[in-house]
Amino acid sequence: MDNGELLQNILRDIQATRQQSMTINSQIKEFEVTLDALSKQEDGKKVFRQIGALLFEVDDMKNMEEQLITSIETLREHLSMMEKQDQELKIKYEEIVSEIENSTE
Numbered sequence: 240m241d242n243g244e245l246l247q248n249i250l251r252d253i254q255a256t257r258q259q260s261m262t263i264n265s266q267i268k269e270f271e272v273t274l275d276a277l278s279k280q281e282d283g284k285k286v287f288r289q290i291g292a293l294l295f296e297v298d299d300m301k302n303m304e305e306q307l308i309t310s311i312e313t314l315r316e317h318l319s320m321m322e323k324q325d326q327e328l329k330i331k332y333e334e335i336v337s338e339i340e341n342s343t344e
Contacts, residue, residue, distance in 0.1 A: 242339050249332045256325045263318045267311055274307045 240248075277300070280286060287294040288303065297303050
């Protein structure tokens with residue numbers, strides 16, 4: 240594979256990584272908003288959770304809160320890995336660009 244193809248592959252990977260990071264960020268924000276709304280819910284009011292096409296009443300609010308917190312933490316860890324991968328791809332891209340520039344001089 241020549242350097243041009245390699246650059247294209249790396250750029251595609253960078254784009255995919257950044258798209259995934261944006262999706263994960265969006266999911267984190269959604270869970271945070273849900274967690275905030277849950278914390279402001281008045282005692283005695285019913286809360287429902289959507290699973291597939293159905294809504295189910297939540298019996299254990301504490302468990303629901305813990306699940307949301309765990310989901311947020313897991314997503315943040317995944318986001319951190321995606322950001323690290325993005326940095327590694329950028330470094331690799333810059334190395335190849337430098338290699339190409341040096342070979343044409």
